[in-house]
Amino acid sequence: MYLTARDITKRWTDRNVLDHIDLTIDQNDRIGLVGANGCGKSTLLQVLAGTESCDGQIERMKGLTMHYLPQDPVFSRETVLEEMKAHAAAQPEAIEEFEISSILSRLGLKDQPIHQLSGGQRKRLALAKALITRCQLLLLDEPTNHLDAEMIEWLENRLRKENQAVLMVTHDRWFLDRTVNQVLELDEGRLYRHDGGYESYLENKAARQEAKQLAAHKLDRLYKQELEWVRAGVQARSTKSRSRLDRFEELRKQRTKVQERSLKLVPMASRLGKKSLAWQDVAFAWPDGPELFHDVSYQMKKQERLGFIGPNGCGKSTLFKVLAGRLKPVKGFVETGETVKTGWFGQGELTDDLSQTVISYIEKTAQTIPWDGQEFTAAQMLEKFLIPRSMQHLPLGRLSGGERRRVYLLKVLMEAPNVLFLDEPTNDLDLVTLDILEDYLDGFPGIVLTVSHDRYFMDRVCDSVFVFQPDGTLRQYMGGYTEYREREKEEKEERKQEQNRRSAQRPRLTKQGLTYMEKKELAALPQQMEELQAAIDSLNEQMGSPMAFEELQVLTEKRDVLENELAQAESRWLELEEKQEGRE
Template sequence: MNYLSAENLSKSYGDRVLFRNLTFGLNRGDKVAIVGANGSGKTTLLSILAGTTQPDEGIVSHRKDITIGYLDQQPDLNEALTVMEVVLAGESAQLDAVRAYEKALLHDDPVALERAMTDMEKLEAWDYEAQIRQILGELGIQDVEQPVATLSGGQRKRVALARVLIQNPDLLILDEPTNHLDLEAIEYLETFLNTNNGTLLMVSHDRYFLDRVCNQIAELDGGQLYTYKGNYAYFLEKKDEREAAAASELDKNRNTLRRELEWMRRQPKARGTKAQYRIDAFNELQEKTAGRRTDGELDLNLRTSRLGSKILEVENLSKRFAEKVLLDHFTYTFKRFDRVGLIGKNGMGKTTLLNMLTGQLRPDSGKITTGGTVKFGYYTQSELNLPENQRVIDVVQDVAEVMKLATGETVTASQLLHHFLFNRQKQYDYVSKLSGGEKRRLQLLLVLVQNPNFLILDEPTNDLDITTLNVLEEFLLNFPGCVLIVTHDRYFMDRLVEHVFVLEGEGKVRDYPGNYTDYREWRDSQPKRSERIDEPVKNQKSEPVVTKAPAAAPTETKKRLSFKEQREYETLEKEIESLEQRKADILGQLNAGGHHEQLTAWAREIEEIEQLIAQKSDRWLELAEYV
């Protein structure tokens, strides 16, 4: 059953042609990933297929009776709403039933209420809010009442992803869904998509994710789309075969072109019509050979500064924000050629630790001693700070016009940019014209050309295409210094690190020997906490099981709380607890004494808090009758 069809799509931006006469189809049950180099037009193609961007030419059609969910790379959320309100504002049959139920309650319409309750039962929508909370929690969003306006860019992406997943559409279109997710959230999303029977179309550079989720790979290369039936490993095999055949064809065409070029040069300027077919064939052949693009080789074997015996010593490092402990007496001495991965859930303090090691943030206590020869190269995930009105080559030349390789040879900024897949034309583009991935590639180049000997990479794989990731891995494998990496790309980490720091919460850091997969297998082999707790205690008398008689059926239907009332009930518990804590803090201050004005203000505040606690407790008791 065909879900989506695209015929003869073309799209250009100014003189830049992304693709021309592109045709694509998607059937029910397909799970397709679009891959390709940064700037090749993947995000643009995805938004055209989702219907949010119009092509210059061509037609996109969707099956009329299906629902479509689309996750944009930069989702637009209503900042006036809370997280829960944004998710509930989505489109699905269950959400329609929830909204109808809320409306019937609001207008006290018994007929509409009965119909809405029937729909809620039929669609199993009573548990919908619990499902939303579970999905948001798995994606790292715990506070569902938090205003969207206070969320970071990564948190907004996760809220938008949760909203799309809870809708359970027939066709799910996702643009870089694993960006801004921690490793556990990515594995949750993997499981979710693998157990979902829907149809999937996505853009992703996460190779493990592609291999485990997709059954088709579509590569956008040179404005053409090449489709492969199979997972990512199968795609790599068949892509090599295609490129080998294309290279052979290109060599053949170039040999023919040389012969034809000699014939063209021998012809008089006034050519007769008799040889026009041969002239046309020459022009077509010239277009074919000129139009082929070969990727520059990303040879990153740059010279690094000498690294001494003393590198980086961390002793009893501690850091907390308010009540949250991120590090508690962390100690480690970095050795030469250390390759360490840093893992943990979002918010555990990974970036905070990196900022302390590089001197950008002070610890609460502890000592960091840096060796005299250490030169950090810090690639951050923060907002890019590149001069938008400057040309790409000028940005690099401002750092260094000539760079030395480990062999002693020198390369110019232009040559190095070519190795980073910036062709000559792209080098003279303004930074403002680059795609997100191209800007990240330029940012990475600017870090490496400064000849660091201790690389700290915070999410270097975000927005980088697979070609760039492969060559970056090769460089890091041969890098003669220390490497500390935070990344959600499990394949990238598995290839590069030899042990991992695991931030387990409450300031604890586990140093595990091995890569991420080694650690994950070890962790999964450990007995679950619930298993240990629930083990039967030996020599304990078993009590007889008493079966209670079923309670009599109520004569009246018990009132159900609306979703808003349920949220209010849960929020009241937290608010009352917070007020009680504030009251206790102020009482402690009163007992310690102070100025007369302070004592008066504290006494007045306690009185106000007690009034609030009484009001909220009354409302909580009122709602508790219906829970």
């Protein structure tokens, strides 16, 4: 057994965030840790990593090696490469420089001063360090944040191949389903274990919730009985009466908690007229920078859900800002209807003044709001977003990153937009909030545009997706992320079949009318072309694996040489064929 934790308890000011938890991690375990924002997932990782104190007992296997990836990493060197080399030097076995370069390349990083890195790049650098660590146990806190879809797929494959135990916090549902063999759910300080991936977790949780619902019905009946007793005006003078009043108060708290956790959001939006949002021949480039995209045109339809997919740095968020009117295109134009009221849920937007209280931040938007035929206060709306009144007068800085994102999302929705721009909306949101948001969008009567690397979210929400192409254009695919990738595979297979068809249609070669040496050359050419094509295919396969940039350049040059030789061989083959046909 790698690690055993017994009776782990961690108390914050007002509650036990970890309440007498037992946990074991063994050699082949790949565990996903899920739960609501602020429930203590990161705290549990810190406790297991030994960076946070707790009550209870943790036993680690003698000689156990482990590495912890925090949400806010700290570095000790000046540049990216210096940081990676220093970490590699501390490993028990040598790590080749090409492996370091390969992982950095896969994660979209290059050697530069660390102080110049964005928050997302810093997280990717910390992940790169974790991936070159020679250890038995990895503790990863949100490893997929700030990764694009291709990076996430690469990380999935790497974690599956590595002989390491893993415990990770993640809200990426596809990633959970493809990488873990059990899910641990942290709920009100208690830990619940589910064998299998995300789908199994949902099934098990549904069964547990059904049992809770039956208990809630019993609780509700008992509460009503006790409420009648209290209203009857019985004086709480005796010990028996006082204890019954105390029990009633406890029932009231439990009942309120059940009601809060079962709340659902009712969509609201301002009226959207016939003219909504359209853009024509849009292009954008930063001053002295390359063109990010060009010739982007589309006319949005009412209640359409549109997604944008592309690698990090391709310009997705920039295009979003252009479409939302936050940036001006260098070419083309964006038309916005008079009734359009945009809501912007972006990355890193809630960072200006974290000293203001949660309730004051929301009341700047509205103190009361009509919702589902009723009038709700800002405090009541916060409760709907799982922010209890006990937390509403805390400074925003006291909330977890996910809780702040949830408050920010509430602020956006309270503005009643009819066109929603969601830029990486799933970052730092827990599974409960994601379910609420997706259900909300199902009934949202306006337009939704989203950039997201959460493949499950894209499948769940989008009618179609626009995919950034290498030449700076965008191509539309109907459906979500899965449909796009299936269509991409079909097109690749179609191209391969077309190449095979053309090869099969080549005329049969004859030897009549050719010199002896030409006949010999003609006979050898088909085999030579097959060998060249096989070598090119082999290089293409190698180039699809992680490697250093310099190694990739060498393989690219080799492929260029082989492709030139193949073109010359095909040209010579056609020349000899034409000569033969002319002689016949």
